[in-house]
Amino acid sequence: SMNPDLASERQTASFSVEKLTALLDGGTEQTRIRRAVVEAIESDPVFSRENQYFQTQNERYEAAVRKAVHLQKKMHEMGWTENGPEYKYIYRALSGDVAFLLHRVFMRSISVLGSDKQIAKWIPLATQHKLIGSYAQTELGHGTYLQGLETTAVFDTATQEFILNTPKISAMKWWPGDMGRSATHTVVFAQLYIHGKCYGIHPFIVQIRSLQDHSLCPGVTAGDIGPKMSFEHIDNGYLLLKNVRIPRENMLSKFCEVRPDGTYVRQGSQQINYFTMTTVRISLISDEVLTPLMKACTIAIRYSVVRRQSKLKPGEQEAKILDYQTQQEKLLPQLAAAYAFHFINDYLQELFNRGYREIQRKNFDMLPELHALSSGFKAVITQHCTAGVEICLRACGGHGYSLLSGLPSLYTKILASCIYEGENTILLLQTARFLIKCFMAANAGQPVPPSVTYLAAVKHGKCPAKNKLDFLSPDIYTEAYQHVAVRLTSSTSAKLQDLIQSGVKKHDAWNQCTVQLVQAAKAHCHYIAVKNFAETVEKLETKAGIQKIMKHLCDLFALHGIFSNTGAFLHDGYTSAAQMDMVTASYLDLLAVIRKDAVPLVDAFDFTDKSLNSALGSYDGQVYQRLYEWAQRSPTNQMSPAYERYLKPLLHNTLSKL
């Protein structure tokens, strides 16, 4: 039976939830396929996550391996293929709780970096799981700076082999998933040496465990790096190599080859490598970042209409906590951000597809812009969504802090997205470098990519808003965002030039501007996100109330950004203090408007109870029953030896006399 406090929220929806779900999925057919995949996965007990919060790291790992192996069978049964329409929904349906993700990266590396011959040899073996692959790039001492990797691969012309070594402790490979306990092979990135000369980082296929009995190969030391904040299901590993010999053919050689006599030959373009990183950064946004924020919003908002605490009006019953302005101000901007980033993800995907088509025609012109946008948005979205999940967790008070709410594990996992695939600060500085370059080019009258043409048009006007309703005009707020992005880029560019002209060395000057460069990069992404949301709303059908509610969310997303960062908009007087008070008024008004549709807006994300795995977020809102029933099953309710060993002697005063 549905909690009446939740049921009443659904009766007053201003729009069709089903239509919004279809919009998010990209069409009703996509919704149908997604639901079929979810149904097939969730009805199979092998994929259950029911006991996840009670399991040790070892148990989580074993379950993830079991699921990965079972998934092969399931796909066959269901007729799902890697190129079929169902494939992209499987990972989400499993909530990522599965092993062998790095096996897929292993395969992709070979496909992208390997010669045709290498592809023909290794891909079938990997596809049939005659080996389990991993990807060994990061070292204990090196993550961000790949040129600094210390693992070496020395070519031995006599035996036609590479000799691999991790010569220092800091050179040890560290973090690769699937490598700690599962993998038999891995792609090792190492400095290539031929006749004593270093040719830089290259990828090598190295077998690390026996295919017969899984024992470590000679010269190989490997294991699991131990407990982490999350990812208990993944065996992130370490790898030491001592004079491990591999055949010449094992260097991935699409772009570079070592001939038998030791001649080094470079062929083709390496620009494609940027494109690979871009692919990964864009692809992680949806599954690893947006989905957790959407789940957190679903849990926190459903809980906030079921939880009643204190009284708004004396004499009435206790109020739903979502009726408090402070609770709305915590949760609703996160909901708006989830939608904003969903639409920017569509934008990035489309840009990426366009870039891909161009690259296939050997046109690499879009790469710098794609790299800048994917880096910047990876950083901004992971940062924003991580903060959003944490806000949702805290907004549920004590119950949010219970693992059974589902929120702690969403938080501890999403946090990693700020670090992996490019640490966020580093990525924002890459975006900033692109911005500064384009800003200078634009001001020198040179052409720049479409997303940054606005940098050329520095306007010194003032925000034209006259009353609080004007701030519900996308033109007004989009222009304000644009103004801030231009100002931050141009002022930092000026500071940089001033420092250099005053004699500071270029790299020192850059370092002294990095805090402000990061601000500029964020402002750029924020502007594009707002603009894209507004344009998306513009294009929506006006039917079924969808456009109207999306417009409210777009306004909220934009005004929340201004309200939370007023200084940037006030700084040069573009926005006046009186206008800022209008922003605040409109922003607070919007909270009360969107609050009415809050539950339908999270229902549209269409998560099942099993996928939320949360005592607070279930569709029927029976929070307290679930918490109680679930807690009773906890291993902490089994008999503990602590009583006989410590408590009984203490209480019976039979501890050895003090």
Added chain:
Amino acid sequence: SMNPDLASERQTASFSVEKLTALLDGGTEQTRIRRAVVEAIESDPVFSRENQYFQTQNERYEAAVRKAVHLQKKMHEMGWTENGPEYKYIYRALSGDVAFLLHRVFMRSISVLGSDKQIAKWIPLATQHKLIGSYAQTELGHGTYLQGLETTAVFDTATQEFILNTPKISAMKWWPGDMGRSATHTVVFAQLYIHGKCYGIHPFIVQIRSLQDHSLCPGVTAGDIGPKMSFEHIDNGYLLLKNVRIPRENMLSKFCEVRPDGTYVRQGSQQINYFTMTTVRISLISDEVLTPLMKACTIAIRYSVVRRQSKLKPGEQEAKILDYQTQQEKLLPQLAAAYAFHFINDYLQELFNRGYREIQRKNFDMLPELHALSSGFKAVITQHCTAGVEICLRACGGHGYSLLSGLPSLYTKILASCIYEGENTILLLQTARFLIKCFMAANAGQPVPPSVTYLAAVKHGKCPAKNKLDFLSPDIYTEAYQHVAVRLTSSTSAKLQDLIQSGVKKHDAWNQCTVQLVQAAKAHCHYIAVKNFAETVEKLETKAGIQKIMKHLCDLFALHGIFSNTGAFLHDGYTSAAQMDMVTASYLDLLAVIRKDAVPLVDAFDFTDKSLNSALGSYDGQVYQRLYEWAQRSPTNQMSPAYERYLKPLLHNTLSKL
């Protein structure tokens, strides 16, 4: 051997680390006593936390009970008593990893709320551990709003007993520590009913488990609430009561009594209850909030001078990551905040002691101010320190994400401090209510408590700073903070009055102002923290370089607050855009200055390696060795059944044919 990159940082300290440690401790004698306690605890293997990151929740609980029992013996051996000078260092030395904390709250409740007779009966039993106590206030459905608690205690004149019930699932007691598995008794808060009339919430001593065999008493259902984000060592519990009868004498009756005939008698003042909450909120700041931030700073800053990544200057070796401006901007403001909050903690302690003396003289005048300050600072400090620990974690990249860094467990534990002992938003609104009341009183010419007299002096001037060096003047920035606090309080007060005058009902008007009221409360606390830091620096000896470095930190704390919240200072033109650029310049300059003393500044916190329990933060800086050695001991490096069960059949292609 000490990592030379860390050693070099210590050689150039601008001040005496030992003298700063003594300042933080409150004198060299305090430092000596603290170190003796730490030495005694850390040399005893029973108190080891070495395997903590590898243990399950059950193992953590058992260890915490073992430690609590062993601590009794240890204290006796060492001659430590609850009133001795060593006592306050024990909990810190154990890093809080010990059971029976709620047993102490149980005792304090009886001491504060019990009659002399009750104290004489129960305190000796509890002191000798003839029972284990807990404190059962929070219910599944009620935390913040105590009047809403649903547990009932009905007086039965016939038997002279109270009959206790948790009549609905939402009335179940939920969260009390030590209750899930250990406690034999607890103080239950319940609605008192006599002859059908409700007299509100009262405390009752209830036995829940047998003193003979620890089985649950008749009518009692209790257990552990299961896994949480941290606090694995604590058995937070649930409790259901069904017609549990306790004698009339078990209602704690210092302030209220039920006579045998059912007459209800109220005696004494209940204002003292506020004082109890104040005590708890102030006392948790040091151990539960400041210590974790100081530890996180120690770990992250030591790591940041040992970790080298990328090159600042082409051709040179890779740079220490603390030499990057962005890394300084992450960590050094957290370091400054740790010092700022250490000094505000001293301020609150002193205020509290003064308040306590007054109360003993039956003068309750200080209570509202103490309540407002302790609530506001509890919220502001827990919020700030939690964010600070998270920043430290992220600033260590992947290695910060390993449990072995110590940072994840610091974060997941400190996060709870934002929720327990008063949820932060609720607390800030209590501070805001006090501010609004005082603001209106002050403007009506009535006297107000010392900490808020500044609200009467609304000045409409401008910030007088002429260049960036002026922003290193405490007068300049303290006044700016004061201005913002007054402005936010007065503008929100005005909005509130306007709404009420326009016909909005008082409670609705209040709700519509709460987002801004929270801002005002934060601004008030921030102003007092800056002012107190500046005054503390003023009073320091000028010797030994301590005053100078503390002045830098005070400046950084103040300017970071402005830099991160420029809108509040720009809003009404008190600070101009040009002045804000000066703030930014001075702020960024300070980062480079303080960076030089960063390691000595964390060394002064004087944490041992055992207390940090971190592979990244050790005194000798041998990060990579420690990570590797520690990881090898992880249970995830034991043989897993996953190979035989799943991997082998997959690799050998002996899975049942697909």
